[in-house]
Amino acid sequence: DADLPTVDLSECENEAIHLLELVQPHGCVLILGGPSLTVQRASLNSGLILGEAVEDLLNRPINTILDGLAVAALEDLLERAGQPETVPVAGFYARSISDVAPVPRLRATPHRIGDADEARLILELEPTTxxxxxxxxxxxxxxxxxxxxxxxxxxxxxxxxxxxxxxxxxxxxxxxxxxxxxxxxxxxxxxxxxxxxxxxxxxxxxxxxxxxxxxxxxxxxxxxxxxxxxxxIPVAMTRDVSRTDGAPLxxxxxxxxxxxxxxxxxxxxxxxxxxxxxxxxxxxxxxxxxxxxxxxxxxxxxxxxxxxxxxxxxxxxxxxxxxxxxxxxxxxxxxxxxxxxxxxxVDHATALDALFFGSPRLSDVLHCDGIALHVAGQTAAIGNAPPANAMSVFLERAFQQAQDGVFASHNLPNTGVTDGLDMPACHGALVAFPGDTPDVALACFRDELVxxxxxxxxxxxxxxxxxxxxxxxxxxxxxxxxxxxRGQSRPWDPWTLTLIQGCATLLTEHPTTDPDAAHGVEA
Ligand code: BLA
Structure with missing residues (x-):
């Protein structure tokens, strides 16, 4: 809500953070594909974690690298590509087959990427104790x-x-x-x-x-x-031995x-x-x-x-x-x-009586500082509402910006609807137009809340x-x-929009919706 200076943020917004092809060094990543789940790519630290040269891991079926691996579950995961996900494969424990592996136990977490015809698995391995x-x-x-x-x-x-x-x-x-x-x-x-x-x-x-x-x-x-x-320091990935399209991982x-x-x-x-x-x-x-x-x-x-x-x-x-x-x-x-x-x-002689008298009042329920009912060029208002000379222009502009017959703003100067109008006390407005014109409106106003x-x-x-x-x-x-x-009121909660719309409709259904009948509460 605050008015902050604009810096061109496209550099941040456009960074493809899922395609950086870098992994954190406390674990390693193997990309598996093909019928025997061979290693197509590996993070460059995989050799360090699995006890073999990373180049030697490439093109190898996964069951020649890891032991105790739920290979059947992995194959199943790969085959289910394109089908609605049913039972996700949970992580499991594995061991490196290499007898020089520095890490005896690993936590393995697989997930699938790609569509049915080129599905592959990302197998993440984290040393565990x-x-x-x-x-x-x-x-x-x-x-x-x-x-x-x-x-x-x-x-x-x-x-x-x-x-x-x-x-x-x-x-x-x-x-x-x-x-x-x-x-x-x-x-x-x-x-x-x-x-x-x-x-x-x-x-x-x-x-x-x-x-x-x-x-x-x-x-x-x-x-x-x-x-x-x-x-x-992030770790990069090896080349992809299964393809040369260069599509990022x-x-x-x-x-x-x-x-x-x-x-x-x-x-x-x-x-x-x-x-x-x-x-x-x-x-x-x-x-x-x-x-x-x-x-x-x-x-x-x-x-x-x-x-x-x-x-x-x-x-x-x-x-x-x-x-x-x-x-x-x-x-x-x-x-x-x-x-x-x-x-x-229904009970009151006029709609205005219903609006301005009785308890609780609409202003109490909506926590507003002024209310105005506008019908055919006439306005009746109480509290802190715009002066009569500003009202019609204000309502016409608010009507232009209304959505589904309601205009709501807690930052009126920002919307432009008050430009050049003498209504400095109103910083927030909630207006319902029950007809499809700006001629009939029920408007609530809120003062500034610094x-x-x-x-x-x-x-x-x-x-x-x-x-x-x-x-x-x-x-x-x-x-x-x-x-x-400064310059803003308390914002309007979504329920207040429904409420003012309902009240406006009820008022226009009243046969005596006539501001001239107001009991001396004219603006
Ligand atoms: C990501 N920035 C994030 C994330 C948080 C914050 C929580 C998500 C990180 C995650 O889920 O692991 C910000 N962190 C906060 C905030 C608090 C906090 C507000 O602890 C408050 C206590 N960030 C910048 C600028 C850029 C930027 C200038 O300040 C770009 C130029 C980018 N932030 C940025 C990017 C990400 C991010 C790109 C995504 C990181 C990723 O997942 O790769």
């Missing part, structure tokens, strides 16, 4: 307790607070946050737990450019990302994908050593993130990471429930008011342009930056 495997059981216990705690509160912020506590208990990250997107894709830390040495981020806002749109799109389908070491769903260097720079500037981020998805849209930071490197073992995925998925569902309960409550309240208002309209937004770093300098290279880079400081927001 026996104690990791033993920890899996304890992790399940902690997860069960975490899951149970998510059902205790119907208050969104209390619930999110319980969620970040639960995830901190499960993972031991130094900072765990719930990050909520605003309609303009800026975001806010709405729940947090962190170690006492860290400065809390709770309540801070971050501009939309911190998380570009292609990243937000990816996070909708790939709902969990881990950066084990912000300082790690899509690592969008690989947990070992190495992330954008812009984001690495961002985390360095923030002093973060490792992260784990899971998506909160509500009604099919990215609603927020559970973001975990660690001061130093941290590769959370797979079973705890999966647990975070499951807890976050349940937290998404719970968020949806809480928001829908809230919407239901608001809609019921609006509905009750409309019923009462309907009978009042407030402060606390940003994590100056949002005017969110993105810096390096003058030498012309390359964009994230800001260096994330210290509290206070912005005083």
């Amino acid at each position: 026996e104690s990791d495997e033993d920890d899996a059981e304890e992790s399940f216990g902690t997860e069960a307790v975490a899951m149970a705690s998510l059902w205790e509160s119907e208050n969104l912020y209390v619930f999110l607070d319980q969620t970040v506590q639960a995830i901190a208990g499960l993972t031991d990250y130094d900072r765990v946050m719930a990050y909520m997107f605003h309609p303009d894709w800026s975001g806010e830390v709405v729940a947090e737990t962190c170690t006492p040495e860290l400065t809390p981020f709770l309540g801070l806002r971050y501009p939309a450019s911190d998380i570009p749109s292609q990243a937000r799109r990816l996070y909708l389908s790939n709902r969990l990302r881990l950066i084990a070491d912000v300082g790690a 899509d690592l969008g769903h690989a947990i070992l994908r190495s992330v954008s260097s812009y984001h690495i720079e961002y985390l360095r500037n923030m002093g973060v050593g490792a992260t784990l981020v899971a998506s909160l998805v509500v009604d099919g849209a990215l609603w927020g993130l559970i973001a975990c930071h660690h001061n130093g490197p941290k590769a959370l073992p797979w079973h705890r990471r999966d647990a975070v995925g499951r807890v976050t998925s349940r937290a998404s569902d719970r968020t949806a429930d809480i928001l829908s309960l809230r919407r239901d409550r608001q809609n019921r309240r609006a509905h009750r008011f409309l019923e009462m208002f309907g009978s009042r309209v 407030h402060e937004v606390h940003w994590g770093g100056d949002p005017n300098k969110a993105v810096e342009v390096d003058s030498a290279s012309n390359r964009l880079s994230p800001r260096k400081s994330f210290n509290l930056w206070r912005q005083e927001v």
Whole structure:
């Protein structure tokens, strides 16, 4: 909502972060294809992890490299290409066959890429230890307790607070946050737990450019990302021995994908050593993130990471429930008011009596500072409404911008509808046009609400342009930056649009909708 300077962000937005062909060095990636699942490409560190020269891994069937591998399950996964996904293949343990392998045990996680005719598997291998495997059981216990705690509160912020506590208990990250997107894709830390040495981020806002749109799109389908070491040097892939088309490899769903260097720079500037981020998805849209930071490197073992995925998925569902309960409550309240208002309209001599007298009044329910009813060039108003000489022009312009017969703005100067009009006191307006003309309108107005937004770093300098290279880079400081927001009112919730539309319709059905009949409440 804030008016921020415009930098050309296409450099950030256009980076194909799923096609960088780089992986994090704490594991390795093999690309398998063909009937015997031969290695077509490998991350350059695969040799190091599997105890063989990486060139020697290429063109080899996977069962000559790994032991204890669920090869049948892998073949099945490959064959199911093009069919609706049924049972996904979970990860499993494997061993390197090479007797010089430095790592005895591996966690293997496969997923399929490509369509039916050129399907391949991405097999991700992460070194694991026996104690990791033993920890899996304890992790399940902690997860069960975490899951149970998510059902205790119907208050969104209390619930999110319980969620970040639960995830901190499960993972031991130094900072765990719930990050909520605003309609303009800026975001806010709405729940947090962190170690006492860290400065809390709770309540801070971050501009939309911190998380570009292609990243937000990816996070909708790939709902969990881990950066084990912000300082790690990414590893490239070998050539592809199966094809020469040069089509880039899509690592969008690989947990070992190495992330954008812009984001690495961002985390360095923030002093973060490792992260784990899971998506909160509500009604099919990215609603927020559970973001975990660690001061130093941290590769959370797979079973705890999966647990975070499951807890976050349940937290998404719970968020949806809480928001829908809230919407239901608001809609019921609006509905009750409309019923009462309907009978009042019938009982009163005039529509204006119904509108301006009785209890509760529309202005109380809508929390507005002025109301005007406009019929055929005549306006009756109470409270802080535009003067009569501004009204017709205002309504005509608002009508042009109305959607489904309603105009709503909490930032009138920005919409242009008040240009040149003498209505300095009105900063927000909600207007319903029950007919298909601007001649009949019910309008509510809100005064300015001066407030402060606390940003994590100056949002005017969110993105810096390096003058030498012309390359964009994230800001260096994330210290509290206070912005005083003027010229705006409190925003209008969706239910207020329904309510004013309902009232306007009821009023026009009243036979005496005639502003001249007002009891001395003329503007
Ligand atoms: C990604 N930026 C991200 C992600 C977060 C943030 C959470 C997702 C990382 C993930 O899921 O692993 C931002 N991190 C934050 C914020 C907080 C936090 C706001 O902890 C608040 C506490 N970023 C920039 C600039 C560019 C940029 C200038 O600031 C581009 C020029 C890019 N950010 C950028 C990109 C990604 C990203 C490209 C995607 C990284 C990837 O998945 O490869």
